[in-house]
Amino acid sequence: MESVINNNLTIEYIIENYGKMVYSICRRMIQNKDTADDAAQEVWLEVNKSLKTFRGESKISTWIYTITSRIVLKMAKEEHKYSTYFLSNYFHGEDIEIPDYEDFDKQLWVREMCDKCLTGTLHCLDNESRLAYILRDINMLPYSDIAAIFEKDEASIRKMVSRSRNKLRNFLNDECILKNPDSKCKCRMSKWVKEIQLDEEYKKLRQTVNRINFYRASEIILTKDYLLK
Numbered sequence: 001m002e003s004v005i006n007n008n009l010t011i012e013y014i015i016e017n018y019g020k021m022v023y024s025i026c027r028r029m030i031q032n033k034d035t036a037d038d039a040a041q042e043v044w045l046e047v048n049k050s051l052k053t054f055r056g057e058s059k060i061s062t063w064i065y066t067i068t069s070r071i072v073l074k075m076a077k078e079e080h081k082y083s084t085y086f087l088s089n090y091f092h093g094e095d096i097e098i099p100d101y102e103d104f105d106k107q108l109w110v111r112e113m114c115d116k117c118l119t120g121t122l123h124c125l126d127n128e129s130r131l132a133y134i135l136r137d138i139n140m141l142p143y144s145d146i147a148a149i150f151e152k153d154e155a156s157i158r159k160m161v162s163r164s165r166n167k168l169r170n171f172l173n174d175e176c177i178l179k180n181p182d183s184k185c186k187c188r189m190s191k192w193v194k195e196i197q198l199d200e201e202y203k204k205l206r207q208t209v210n211r212i213n214f215y216r217a218s219e220i221i222l223t224k225d226y227l228l229k
Contacts, residue, residue: 011048014064021139022068024219028119028134029072029127031079039075043068058148065141066149069131076127084124084171091117091175092186110192114178115222117189118215121171125164132157133164137213172214178202179214 023040030036046067054063098106122130132150135141147154177185177199193199201221206212
């Protein structure tokens with residue numbers, strides 16, 4: 001994929017090979033779905049405009065993710081950052097009521113609600129830390145590529161990702177039944193999570209794929225339409 005000659009690059013080729021991962025970054029960085037969609041669209045407009053000037057001095061993926069990162073960081077400035085204390089209080093309380101309308105799909109609704117919740121938890125990180133974490137642990141980019149995107153040394157990126165992992169791990173281990181089945185979960189979605197056995201899906205995936213990252217597992221289980229390659 002990375003060896004494609006510049007003359008053969010087309011926007012169709014790029015979207016086919018990188019579209020899902022770019023949208024994943026936009027969706028996890030930006031809570032508002034419409035804004036995330038706008039960010040992804042802006043990425044493709046910028047990529048298309050810059051195709052003729054791409055000289056192959058960096059990997060195609062690094063070039064695309066650099067453009068993506070610049071755009072999502074700009075658009076994420078308007079997003080709120082939450083403390084883990086706020087998130088704990090927000091997620092606790094009475095069970096969320098299931099919508100009552102014809103053709104309601106409980107499976108889809110629970111997955112969408114949990115997906116929004118997990119994106120929200122990422123907002124306990126500052127924008128740069130959140131982006132570095134997403135690029136590394138969800139999109140699985142090498143540290144060297146992320147360092148090039150951020151124009152920082154690799155050691156700094158490793159520290160940033162490590163701090164983010166610890167913060168998210170500590171919070172989710174206490175608060176999320178999907179992350180930790182033995183947690184003291186008081187989440188308002190826990191009843192519905194158990195009812196559709198979503199927690200069992202996570203358990204089976206962890207047993208099948210050793211040491212899979214929790215958020216990457218969520219890309220597989222919660223958002224099947226955006227399944228990462």
